[in-house]
Amino acid sequence: MRWNELSDENCSMARTVSVIGDRWTLLILRDCFLRVRRFEDFQERLGITRPILANRLKKLVNEFVLVKVPYQQRPVRYEYRLTQKGLDLFPIVMAIVHWGDIHMADKKGRPLLHTHNVCGKDFDPVMVCSECGEPLSPRQVHVHPGPGAKDPRHLPLDTDLPAPRRLAKEKAAS
Amino acid sequence: MRWNELSDENCSMARTVSVIGDRWTLLILRDCFLRVRRFEDFQERLGITRPILANRLKKLVNEFVLVKVPYQQRPVRYEYRLTQKGLDLFPIVMAIVHWGDIHMADKKGRPLLHTHNVCGKDFDPVMVCSECGEPLSPRQVHVHPGPGAKDPRHLPLDTDLPAPRRLAKEKAAS
DNA sequence: CTCGATGGTTTGAATACTAAACCTGCTGCT
DNA sequence: AGCAGCAGGTTTAGTATTCAAACCATCGAG
Numbered sequence: 061m062r063w064n065e066l067s068d069e070n071c072s073m074a075r076t077v078s079v080i081g082d083r084w085t086l087l088i089l090r091d092c093f094l095r096v097r098r099f100e101d102f103q104e105r106l107g108i109t110r111p112i113l114a115n116r117l118k119k120l121v122n123e124f125v126l127v128k129v130p131y132q133q134r135p136v137r138y139e140y141r142l143t144q145k146g147l148d149l150f151p152i153v154m155a156i157v158h159w160g161d162i163h164m165a166d167k168k169g170r171p172l173l174h175t176h177n178v179c180g181k182d183f184d185p186v187m188v189c190s191e192c193g194e195p196l197s198p199r200q201v202h203v204h205p206g207p208g209a210k211d212p213r214h215l216p217l218d219t220d221l222p223a224p225r226r227l228a229k230e231k232a233a234s
Numbered sequence: 235m236r237w238n239e240l241s242d243e244n245c246s247m248a249r250t251v252s253v254i255g256d257r258w259t260l261l262i263l264r265d266c267f268l269r270v271r272r273f274e275d276f277q278e279r280l281g282i283t284r285p286i287l288a289n290r291l292k293k294l295v296n297e298f299v300l301v302k303v304p305y306q307q308r309p310v311r312y313e314y315r316l317t318q319k320g321l322d323l324f325p326i327v328m329a330i331v332h333w334g335d336i337h338m339a340d341k342k343g344r345p346l347l348h349t350h351n352v353c354g355k356d357f358d359p360v361m362v363c364s365e366c367g368e369p370l371s372p373r374q375v376h377v378h379p380g381p382g383a384k385d386p387r388h389l390p391l392d393t394d395l396p397a398p399r400r401l402a403k404e405k406a407a408s
Numbered sequence: 409c410t411c412g413a414t415g416g417t418t419t420g421a422a423t424a425c426t427a428a429a430c431c432t433g434c435t436g437c438t
Numbered sequence: 439a440g441c442a443g444c445a446g447g448t449t450t451a452g453t454a455t456t457c458a459a460a461c462c463a464t465c466g467a468g
Contacts, residue, residue: 061280061281061282061426062426062454063257066257067338070345071264071334071345071346072330072331072332072333072334072335072338072339072344072345072346073260073261073264073327073330073331073334074261074264074334075334075338076330076331076333076334076337076338077257077260077261077330078257079338080330081256081257081260082255082256082257083237083240083251083252083255083256086247086251086255087247087248087251090245090247090248093372094377098414098415099414099415099416100413100414100415103415106235107235108235109456109457109458109459110415110416110417110458111416111417111418111456111457111458112455112456112457113416114415114416114417134464134465134466135413135414135415135463135464135465135466136415136464136465137413137414137415138414138415142372145337147371147372148333148336148337149333150361150370150371150372151325151329151332151333151359151361151370152326152329152330152333153247154329154361154370154375155325155326155328155329155361156246156247156250156251156254156326157246157247157250158246158325159246159250159322159323159325159326160245160246160247160248160249160250161246162322163250163319163322164241164246164249164250164253165246165382166382168381168382168384169380169381169382170246170380170381170382171244171245171246171379171380171382171383171384172245172246172377172378172379172380172383173377173378173379173380174375174376174377175375175376175377175378176363176365176366176368176370176374176375177374177375177376178363178366178368178374179363179365179366179368181363181365181366182365183363183364183365183366184364185325185361185362185363185364185370186361186362186363186364187324187325187328187329187359187360187361187362188359188360188361188362189350189352189353189355189357189359189360190357190358190359190360191350191353191355191356191357192350192352192353192355192357193367194350194352194353196324196325196328196350196359197321197324198267198316198321198324200350200351200352201348201349201350201351202348202349202351203268203346203347203348203349204346204347204349205345205346205347206343206344206345206346206347207342207343207344208339208340208342208343208344208345209345209346210342210345236423236457272445272446273445273446273447274444274445274446277446283425283426283427283428284427284446284447284448285425285426285427285447285448285449286424286425286426287447288446288447288448308433308434308435309432309433309434309435309444309445309446310433310434311444311445311446312445312446409468410467410468411466411467411468412465412466412467413464413465413466414463414464414465415462415463415464416461416462416463417460417461417462417463418459418460418461418462419458419459419460419461420457420458420459421456421457421458422455422456422457422458423454423455423456423457424453424454424455424456425452425453425454425455426451426452426453426454427450427451427452427453428449428450428451429448429449429450430447430448430449430450431446431447431448431449432445432446432447432448433444433445433446434443434444434445435442435443435444436441436442436443437440437441437442437443438439438440438441438442
């Protein structure tokens with residue numbers, strides 16, 4: 061499967077991954093949330109090569125995750141800013157950072173801390189249920205087809221126990 | 235910068251991205267949470283090529299995100315299961331799926347719905363502050379160096395307004 | 409009229425990915 | 439005994455991406 065086919069998949073995860081699913085894009089987005097906005101700053105902070113940076117920024121602009129805004133005339137110079145669609149990536153970024161803080165930190169502790177302006181405390185991000193407010197755990201979540209379901213390849217499997225494989229004949233018949 | 239250097243970065247996001255930051259790995263993890271566990275099943279559902287699948291599974295096992303468990307002898311056959319470290323990726327996966335549901339769904343609606351067994355309702359994942367429980371928005375979060383901070387390249391910039399660029403001499407001096 | 413700042417693009421070599429075929433152990437059928 | 443089939447890979451050769459380094463364009467300042 062190629063990149064361009066990925067966005068056609070009947071799966072929200074595949075579609076999101078088609079936009080942000082490579083390492084450079086994710087790191088660019090991290091810096092966006094740290095208020096980095098200019099080509100040269102991205103390039104220096106990330107150690108990304110210039111052609112790739114240009115390519116990824118263009119892609120993010122095409123997807124309306126970033127907008128290119130002129131910040132001066134003569135000569136025209138642009139900066140890249142998160143759109144609302146881009147700002148909505150915040151939970152993804154926070155979840156990724158938090159997992160790294162928990163599972164990949166060295167002994168010295170986490171490199172960055174986050175303060176919540178609302179309550180004034182350093183915090184961890186927690187993912188909760190929109191309906192009851194309880195923290196989500198994978199075993200308490202059941203997945204089922206929604207109105208946009210189509211491709212049965214993306215439905216969950218039912219195999220909870222080591223099931224015997226289906227034979228090729230059965231597969232062909234189904 | 236190469237992949238192997240990424241995990242040495244003084245940044246939780248970079249370290250996490252070094253583990254899960256490519257499209258195939260993310261899609262494999264999606265399927266893991268849908269209870270897919272076998273090589274052939276991953277391969278068929280994802281449309282991934284076999285060498286890449288083998289490579290990514292090996293990587294995830296090395297990182298202790300998955301474990302390889304034999305589910306039969308003669309001939310020995312293995313399945314791949316999420317470890318606790320892997321299960322902890324759930325918020326990332328949910329955040330990615332949710333963004334796709336909001337920003338990338340077609341008119342027919344979202345492909346999958348999630349039911350929370352605790353309250354019994356279909357829900358959206360919401361990211362909240364661990365201290366006050368309020369939903370997080372990027373503008374209300376302030377980032378500052380933590381105990382493991384080291385590399386100033388990963389601190390946020392302070393430029394809120396179009397700032398004049400620093401001259402090369404100043405840079406060299408600092 | 410040359411230098412530096414900014415935001416790119418071009419080039420050729422190194423790396424990664426793809427598709428298709430092949431390999432290994434074992435079972436069960438004939 | 440011999441062969442087909444299953445599961446989980448590996449090999450190979452061609453294609454696509456990425457890398458590093460250099461180059462280009464625009465404009466202002468000296």
